[in-house]
Amino acid sequence: MAPPILKLDDIFLTFGGTPLLAGAGLQVEFGDRICLVGRNGSGKSTLMKIAAGLAEPQSGEIFRHPSVTIRYLHQAPDFEGFDTVQAYAEAGLGPGDDPYRVVYLLQHLGLTGEEEPQRLSGGEARRAALARVLAPEPDILLLDEPTNHLDLPTIEWLEDELVRSRSALVLISHDRRFLENVSTATVWLDRGQSRRLDRGFAHFEAWRDEVLEAEELEQHKLGKAIEREEHWLRYGVTARRKRNMRRLGELHDMRARHRGHKGPQGTVQATAADAKESGKLVIEAEKITKAYGDRVIVAPFSIRVHRGDRIGLVGPNGAGKTTLLKLLTGQIAPDSGSIRLGTNLEIATLDQKREELNLDETLAHYLTDGRGETLLVNGEQRHVTGYMKEFLFQPEQARTPIRDLSGGERARLMLARILARPTNLLILDEPTNDLDIETLDLLQEIVAGFAGTVILVSHDRDFLDRTVTSTIAPANPETPDGRWIEYAGGYSDMMAQRRGALADKRRSEKGGKAKSSDASPSPSEPQKAKGKLSYKQKFALENLPKEIAGTEAKIVRCEERMADPELFSRDPNSFAKLAAELDTLKTALIRMEEEWLELEMLREEIEG
Incomplete structure (x- = not known):
């Protein structure tokens, strides 16, 4: 077994009261891709900062290999002293690092490099910070919530980048699909101690x-x-x-x-407070449009939302998801078209930017709206400290200012307030940001079992698949032009329908070319072409599944070889060749799957 390049052992840290870390550890070897999981407040970010050398424990052993480079993704990057984003990102490079990699990363992260750091949005600041830590290709990458504020195309690009990376990774993220696709080992931080599973996040919960x-x-x-x-x-x-x-x-x-003995940290116990039932028709939009100057955000779009619908809005940052959400809920007026809201609507909103929070307010004051020590939940008077416990807050936190809470705790607090109020229309804008896995589980159960109507904006693919009944997405996600399409089902269903539509389009284009190239076909030829598959198509349809299975087996073998912790240090050239081979195999697999899907749909069309 290769020696570790980073090792934390028997780490102890307390801020008074119950220790935050009590014997926790973390061991990183070359090639590791570790996800660090645990409840909000369990000490994940603190342990990662200790690993990065940004915090010191009160006791414990720390070993960092002297020749190893480490980069840590800051939640709140410091742009002080930098005039442009490119200058900030280049400052992360070390001697001998390739400066062109900064340009490559900024381009793929949707930045030019000329932006002024002080004018960046939260999402743009996160992208700039990612470019800075990824550019040097360090030996160890410590990434704390790297997907927060990123859109889906960028998250999927980041997944591929990290899988190909030679850096050892330690990841903290609430995004299940991201962790499943990237991690090969899991460290669970629970009640101050850590346990390790040498398998990816997909196997963690069992x-x-x-x-x-x-x-x-x-x-x-x-x-x-x-x-x-x-x-x-x-x-x-x-x-x-x-x-x-x-x-x-x-x-x-x-x-x-x-x-x-202390049992596992509690689970959030909550349900949404019931309001009077809304009318059957909740929202009716007829050919609504919205533009800012020459930029069209919503081209003519129509939809009917009925009671019980759960609708997800997806798309790249800047496509206009929040604008469309505000149009549908009557917060802003369309340029043309009409919006009609149903009767008896009680709307509760979770804002993406958490702007509703007054940081100087205490938790108790925020939950009760300053009306004493109790609040009304489902028609029942509840003491605020008892209600707080259901969301994993301690009674002594009732007088704590909101500014002292972590990002995850603030999100949980807003969720507690929303769920206490009677509602039959839930509006959730990026509800998964900063929530831990267990609280996400609860939110999924609430949304999936909610008797009213839900409209949400999210980049969390797993969350969308588990909750929504239909998905609204830009017709052209790469270059949004204001046209939106509603798909049945969640994110995976939407992608399957898009692949099917693409296959239909390709078949149509091929059919058109065939007709134009044949000036005088005989009457029997079109019928023959339409009536059965060609020999070549039949052969491909029968053999592609075998080729797909063979390619999948090669991918597994390649990943197993790359998982050898000694390979990179022993033979970096072989590691690089394997990474390139893996990329080629995955591209070939996607091509074969699309070809098989197209042929299978053609076969069904002919036989049907």
Whole structure:
């Protein structure tokens, strides 16, 4: 086994009260792609900052290989002293690093490099910070929520970039699909301690549940053992005093272990407060348009939203998702067309920028609107500290200013307030930002089981697949022109429908070329072409599945070889060749799958 290039062992850190980290560890080797998971407030970002050398624990061992380069993605990058984004990104380069890589990264991240750092939006600042840490191709990349504020095309590009990267990775992210596609190992931070699974995030949740079940069984056995010892002490035959004292001491130890055991951090328990049922028709938009100057945000677009619909809006940043959302909910007026809202609507909104928060306000004051110590939830008076507990806030935090909360805690607080209010139309703009996996699970259950109507904007593919009944996306996602299309189902369903439409278009184009190239076809020839597949098409349809399976097997073997932690240090050239081969294989696999899909749809059309 190769020696680690970064190792944290028995890390202890407390800010008073329960320790944040109590024996946590992290080990990184060449080629590792580790996702660091745990509840909000479990210490993930703190452990990563310790790994980067930006924070110091109160005790524990830290080893960083002296020749290894480390880059850390800051949540709030410091642009002080930089006139342009390109200058900021180039400042991350080391001696011998390629300056053209900065240009390449900025281009793919949607930046020119000439932007003034002080004028950047949150998403643009995150892209600039990514360019700075990715450009040097360091030995270790520490990325804390790299996908926050990124749109879907950029997230998918970043996935490919990280999979091809030679850097060892440690990732914190709420985006399940991103973690599944990138990670090969998982470190779970729970109750101050860390556990490692040498498999990617796709296997984490089943493993976590097994660990917790085994822990619960162990506590049950310990409780039974304590009962037996207590029975012996009270009713057992008196033996030598020394023996009795030994068993009494063991009983005290067992009791201490049983009392000191802390179960897993609680789960959020909540449901949306019910409002009166809205009318069957919630929103009706007829040929609405919106433009700012010469830029068309919404071309004529029509939709009917009925009670119970759950609609997702997706698209690249700047396509106009938030504008379309505001049009549909009547917050802004269209340039032309009409919007009609249904009856009895009670709207609750989670704002993308969290602008609603007054940072000087306390948690209790925010939840109760300053009306004492109680709030009304589903017609029942609840004490604010009891309601806070359902969202994993401690009673002593009731008087805490909101500015002292982490980003995830602020998102959870806004969720708590929204769900306390009666609503039958939920508007969620980027609701998954900063939420941990468990709170995301809860939000998914709330949205999927909500009796009213939901309209949400999200870049989280997994969240969309699990919640929405239809998806609205730009007709041309690469260069949005204001045209929007509604697809049935979630994100994956939308992509499948787009691939089908693309296949239909290709078939149509091929058919048109064939007709134009044949000046005088015989009457039987068109019927023959339409009536069956050619020999070449049949052969491809039968053999492509075998070729696809063979290519998938090659990809697996290639990934297994690249997962060898010693390969990069032993033979970097071979590692680079394997990375290039893997990229070629994946491209070929996509091409073969699209060809098979096109042929299969043609076969179904002929036979149908």
